[in-house]
Amino acid sequence: MEKFSQFRDRGSGIAPFLPIPSESLGLQAPLRVFLFCFRLPFFIFVTFAYFAILQWLPIGSLGKKAALWCILGVPSIWWIDLQVDGVKKGSLSKQQQARLPQPGSVIASSFTSPIDAIYLAAIFDPVFTAAYPNTRQVERISLLQAVIRAFAQPSSQPEPGTQLVDVASLVAKYPNRPIVIFPECTTTNGRGILPLSHALLGVPPKTKVFPVSLRYTPADVVTPLPGSYISFFWTLLSKPTHCIRVRIAEYVTNSRSAIDAPPARSTRQSTYNSNYLDTLEDEAEGGVTAGEKAFLDLVGESLARLGRVKRVGLGVKEKQEFMVKWSKTRKTW
Template sequence: MEKYSQFRDKGRHRNRTLPPRPFAPANVLWTPIHALLFALRLLPVLSLSLSYFLLLEILPIPTIIKKCVLWLLLAVPGVWWVDLQVDGVKRGRLSDKQAAGSLPKEGDIVASSFTSPLDPLYLAGIFCPVFVRTWPGEKGVQVITLWGAICMAFSQPQLESPKGVELVQLKELSKKYPDSIICVFPESTTTNGRGILPLSPALLTAGSKTKIYPVNLRYTPGDITTPVPGGAFNWVWKLLSKPTHQMRVRIARPIYNSPSIDTPSTTKSEKASGVDMGYETNIWDSPHLRNGVHVGEEKGDMGQQVLDRVGEDLARLGRVKRVGLGVREKTEFVKIWKSRRR
């Protein structure tokens, strides 16, 4: 893959936009089994999808019914939620009253990683949030539906919002939807799950007292991620033909968009042990350091510090690195990738 070396992150030598290796059965004898699984699952998934997006989503029915349909839509292709970890909460203690403040609730914001169309589907099944779309150079966001969030995983990355799109700030949305969680994909595009892209400044429009929860979702195996636009049919084949897909969810402690309200994302013991820095990371990889200088603190850029903290938490939860390549570089990569594929 040396022909795509210009899209590798400097110092990391890894490409965060390459699609995952295509899934192939270990033995040719398994091919009929995968074809049978695809055929058996296709009709139920289509029926559930049409029923929900054309009828149930717009009807004033109880939220629990919508969530049950979404969970069934995940269960039919064999997507299993195998692990959930929340910062500051021990395993098996999520039902305790003390853990109530560690999970997002009405009025909060979820800043989620974005690797697959399953991400918004899972988040809708858990939180039933209001989804918004972001752009790397815009502070405003666009309210979209769950179907719009799923389609965004297959769409071309955009540097700017299209003309005529109504943009609002997160603070205004929190007032408009006080009884709902707002879900933001701050990377503005999908990745292959191997890095966290620079975040959109839209997060900086949240209220100073609004909690921002970084959430990271990972899949095993990772062949159902969609870092390159298009390929919807191939993705459906991978989703329905494999027996199971494992999903792991990590939720960090809340962050506030205010220097006066500081809730540390990690404990002192975690920082001392190096957990806060992420997986296989040293101090010189920190986004706060450039040539050994704390740029955020010297410049007093509190907004950038908030984005850095959210990015650090997303990277730590996913055990990946933060990278400097953004939507612009991905757009250029997609053009070269598709031209050479043809």
Template sequence: MEKYGAFRDKGSGIAPFFPVPSQPAGVALPFHVFLFICRIPILLTATLSYFLVFCWLPIGSLGKKAALWIILGVPGIWWIDLQVDGVKKGSIGQYTRSRLPHPGSVIASSFTSPIDALYLAAIFDPLFTASYPGTRKVQRLTLWQAMFYALSSPPTQPPKNAKLVDLATLIKEHPDRCIAVFPECTTTNGRGILPFSPSLLSVPPKTKIFPVSLRYTPADITTPIPGAYWGFIWNLCSKPTHCIRVRIAEYMYNQSTASAAPKEPPRRNSYETNLLDDLHKTEMKPRTVVPVDQDGMPNDEEQKVLDKVGEALARLGRVKRVGLGVDEKAGFVQAWTKRR
């Protein structure tokens, strides 16, 4: 593994792109094969039924969530360990509006597996988006596309035919839905938080941003390597059960947008003005407000917002932030595929 030393974080030594190995089945291998054979037809039927039939029927959000929970239950995802910052266990129902993501808010989620999108859809029914490095705009995705996005190659730039839009526009057009953002842009093995895309900087200043961390036990259903379809399906369906550890932090705001907004000069009454002031105003050139570069590098105030969300995700997942990003993962995938 020395040849992959360049893909470890220099400060912490964390390697966020290595696939998590499965525990050897040993004498339980026949039982795992039996579970896999029994679950595959049921999972395939439930998945195709939802994406080809149920998601197009007017059965409401509750009916769709029930169908998604069936898909989650087939491979044994039974136990959900949910904790919310500032909320005691057993009293989450009292804080559905203030402590949990709701319509008109933004979910900044960790990104490790296709199960991320499936679970978020079963709980919050959000609009999914794909973030890209170097741009503050996002691409809207369906649930099916979001699941396959977790198994795709790391996107160093948006596709040529992608329709990009900022989050403020999505929130305005869909006030009855929350927006799910994967600011890391690509998946990891859950052992580190990658640098963020600036897409969260397009969130309006009064919109709540909820950092949400999703971790799995066992962790071999994470998909840091793109295209690992068969390995993911085997690890998902051959194990008796899986646990999802969900942590939701307190909401925060994009304060950089509020601070960057131009302030109007204070109004003065007629006693504080005179004719010379009016003449001086007419001679002065009108002040032009320079628009914020939507695809530029974040300034110091904007970077603080991204760091705050990243630190919250690292704290929730009990991991560290790393300095490796999408470009480093693209190099790792190329080296890993070449070795294979």
């Protein structure tokens, strides 16, 4: 992978766009082939049944969530390790619901796999949006579109004719559902947090923003490469089980006091590096105030801490360049 070394973060050496290699089949080859062939028809059936029929029927939120859990159940995504900031294990039911994303709030989620959107839909029944790096508006999308975007080419700006809306208008329009934003704008391999979209700056001042990190074990069910349908479904359906590690940080708000505040030096050790600081300077030139930048930093730091990774200075533009070079030397499948 030396030919792709230019797409490693200068400060940390992290390469967020390279695929994570799967373990060799070895003696497990017969078992994995059997699991894939056995699960594939069931997976196609439950997925088609939900997106073609069930989601349009008046079965209520619980019925749709049950159908989504069936989709997660076929590849045996069972053991879900959930941790919430400030809540001890086993005591979540005794805590106030304010520690979890709730209707009227915004979820700022990491973005590594199509499973992200399905899991969030099965738990929170949210409204999904697509974010772009340098605009504060978002595109309202469906769950299926959110899943497909995990396989899509990175895009630095919306396609002509795309209808963009303010996050504030979505919060007002859907008071009984949370809003999901994938602020990194494109998928990664889960080893770094990309610079966050300005879409988060469109969140109303008093609206709660919950950073949510989703990580997988084994870690190779991620889709940093666009169009990697075959390899993803093979990995997903051929392995005996998968585990999701869900980490939810305490909420933050894009308050006016924070936006108008002067820049302050923090003595706390940060997870971003010189390459990321260069990116922040570029954002400042793009009309982001010191307070707004501090808000994006806070969300980014939370996502990095939850995922136990670092923030990197590589974004959508660098991934587009990476895919151009990758497509010239390798095939995505």
